[in-house]
Amino acid sequence: MRFELLHVDRDTGARAGRLHTPHGIVHTPVFMPVGTHGTVRALTPEEVESTGAEIILANTFHLSLRPGGALIRRAGGLHAFMHWARPILTDSGGYQVFSLPHLRRVTDEGVVFRSPIDGDEVSFTPERVMEIEEELGADIVMPLDVCLGYPAPDAEAALALRRTLLWARRAKAAHRRQDQALFGIVQGGFAPERRRQAADDLVALDFPGYAVGGLSVGEPKPMTYDLLSAVTERLPEARPRYLMGVGAPPSLVEGVGRGVDMFDCVMPTRIGRTGMALTAAGPLSLRRSSHAEDLRPIEAGCPCPACGDYTRAYLRHLFKAGEMLGPRLVSLHNLAFMGRLAAEMRGAICEDRFGPWSRATLARYGDGVGRGNRPDAAEPSGTLNGSEA
Numbered sequence: 001m002r003f004e005l006l007h008v009d010r011d012t013g014a015r016a017g018r019l020h021t022p023h024g025i026v027h028t029p030v031f032m033p034v035g036t037h038g039t040v041r042a043l044t045p046e047e048v049e050s051t052g053a054e055i056i057l058a059n060t061f062h063l064s065l066r067p068g069g070a071l072i073r074r075a076g077g078l079h080a081f082m083h084w085a086r087p088i089l090t091d092s093g094g095y096q097v098f099s100l101p102h103l104r105r106v107t108d109e110g111v112v113f114r115s116p117i118d119g120d121e122v123s124f125t126p127e128r129v130m131e132i133e134e135e136l137g138a139d140i141v142m143p144l145d146v147c148l149g150y151p152a153p154d155a156e157a158a159l160a161l162r163r164t165l166l167w168a169r170r171a172k173a174a175h176r177r178q179d180q181a182l183f184g185i186v187q188g189g190f191a192p193e194r195r196r197q198a199a200d201d202l203v204a205l206d207f208p209g210y211a212v213g214g215l216s217v218g219e220p221k222p223m224t225y226d227l228l229s230a231v232t233e234r235l236p237e238a239r240p241r242y243l244m245g246v247g248a249p250p251s252l253v254e255g256v257g258r259g260v261d262m263f264d265c266v267m268p269t270r271i272g273r274t275g276m277a278l279t280a281a282g283p284l285s286l287r288r289s290s291h292a293e294d295l296r297p298i299e300a301g302c303p304c305p306a307c308g309d310y311t312r313a314y315l316r317h318l319f320k321a322g323e324m325l326g327p328r329l330v331s332l333h334n335l336a337f338m339g340r341l342a343a344e345m346r347g348a349i350c351e352d353r354f355g356p357w358s359r360a361t362l363a364r365y366g367d368g369v370g371r372g373n374r375p376d377a378a379e380p381s382g383t384l385n386g387s388e389a
Contacts, residue, residue, distance in 0.1 A: 001139065001181035001208055003240045009354040014256045016349040019055075019240055021087040021139040022179050023079060026054045028240065029256045029345050031247065031338040032089060032264040036062050038072075038082040040335075041269055042328045045084045051304070051332065052339030054086055055139075057264045060132050061093025061124070065117050069135035077137030089264070090138040092129045094145035094185065094213065095245065108163060110144065126170040134177045142211065143171035145185040150218035157189025161198050172205060183209040183242060190219055192230040199234035210235050211242040212260075216251065225254055232259040249278060249341055250365055253358050256345050268338050272331035275319045277306075278338070282366045286330065291316045304336035305329065 002020040009015075019026040033040045033048055036059045040048045048056065058078060063069065075081040078088055096113070097104060103114045110125030126144045133141040144167045146160035164187040175182045184207035188198035202210060212231050215224050228243065235241055240261045246252070247265020255263060268278060275287040277298045284298065297307035298315070306315065306329040318326030348357035 003209065003238065005238060007350045008237075009349045010352045011355045012257050012358070013259050014345070014349045014354040014358075015259055015261055016346045017240070017261060019087075019261075021055075021181075023085060023087045023139055024054070026087055027342075027346060028261040029252070029342050029349075030054060030262055031252065031342050032057045032262065033269065033335055033338075034264055034266045035082070035084075036266070037066075038063060038078060040331075042273065042324070042331055043269075043335075045082065047332055048084075048335065049086065051335040052343065053335060055089060056084060056086070057089045057091060058082075058136070058138065059093065060090045060129060060136065060142075061096045061113075063090075063136060064093075064132045065115055065122065069132040073135040073137070077135075079137065087140070088136075088138040089140040090133050090136055090142065091244075092133070092142045092144045093124055094142070094147050097145075098147035098149060098214075098217065106146065106163070108166060110167070126167040127174040130171055130174040130176075130182075134180065137177075138180065140181045140183060140209065141175075142183055142185060143168050145187055145213055147187065147214045147217065148189055150190060152189045154189075154191070157191065157194060161188045161194060165198070165201055168202060168205060168207075172207070181208045183207055183211050183240075185211045185213045185244070186231050186235075187214045189214070190223060190227065192227060195227050195230050196234055199231045203234065203236060207239070209240040209242065211244050213244045215243065216246045221251075224251075225258065228255060228260070229258050235259075247338070249338070250362055252338075252341060253345070253361055256349075257354065257358055268334035269331040272334040273327040275316075275326065275330060277330050278334045280361075280364055286312055286315045286326075287319050288316075298330075298333055299337075302333065302336065302340075304333045306333040 004018040007016045017028045019028055033053050033056050035056045038058055072078055072081045097111055105112045113122045115122050129144045145164040148160050168184050184202040184205060186199045186202055188194040215227060232241055241259060242262035243255050243260045245265055246263055247267040252263055275285060277284045277286055279299045291312040294312040296312055299307055315326055348354040
């Protein structure tokens with residue numbers, strides 16, 4: 001893997017680049033759709049690619065439980081198994097350390113999980129995770145880490161950071177495949193000084209790329225952005241920077257303004273399956289009664305199939321009738337929206353206008369709950385706030 005930094009916005013420090021991988025080039029900033037089980041839910045690989053997606057994320061923990069890394073290796077690796085020819089990043093399962101507390105036991109050696117599939121105990125060490133990720137064959141792989149929720153006691157944050165750094169060293173020692181790039185993950189809880197120290201310690205290990213984990217797990221957004229700034233200012237300019245599990249459009253814009261290159265999140269497809277569409281004015285709930293006879297597309301000018309061929313009234317009808325086409329079309333639209341957002345950011349950066357572009361974009365988007373859709377505010381619509389992972 002090779003990262004090519006093309007341009008840095010002169011006023012904000014936002015970056016545009018190219019990530020060269022064995023399965024193609026990724027233009028950054030980039031949003032990565034999430035295919036946890038080797039598929040972006042409800043969509044074919046061809047449909048995902050049509051949204052402009054250049055790289056997707058899959059999850060080592062879940063794929064190791066079913067169908068298993070050995071089978072995927074025999075199938076020719078994850079690219080062949082899931083029929084995706086472009087780059088893939090595999091997360092390690094570190095997020096499951098946070099999200100499945102009732103099913104795991106953490107020690108310095110690693111994590112013992114009780115499988116959510118059959119209840120059997122499964123041991124995940126940094127070395128075992130590397131072994132599985134080499135079987136999967138992704139272009140970018142992540143080491144096992146410890147992610148905390150907010151708030152986190154100081155002693156717990158210190159322990160999680162110590163283990164994350166210990167596991168990063170062990171993962172690097174165990175990593176063998178030269179066609180895979182192993183990124184380091186900056187953790188450290190919610191104290192800026194600990195985050196800075198974590199970044200410094202990780203940079204000393206000389207990884208080809210760096211991720212920032214353990215953010216957007218319940219903390220206030222101003223704290224998220226302050227912690228992110230504290231980390232990115234300590235990371236090497238010539239290496240890619242990846243903010244894990246963050247995908248709300250305002251968070252992408254704020255993250256890019258702080259020097260982040262890569263993002264992933266289940267949010268666009270997860271809310272799409274509930275009838276929530278992303279638009280430039282904020283999320284739009286297609287289930288609302290005000291769309292029952294609305295013959296407009298989700299968003300004028302959007303080239304995706306959902307906007308080009310269908311109306312809000314028809315999409316609402318699909319959700320009310322329980323037809324699977326509705327979740328598919330809105331998921332497709334949301335990924336297309338995220339792809340266009342990333343492309344707009346790249347253009348603004350290369351023309352040194354990211355500052356005014358980002359301020360105008362955030363003002364138009366509103367506060368993250370659909371300011372542009374207030375006529376429908378009487379009906380519940382869900383939220384994009386809180387954890388995005």
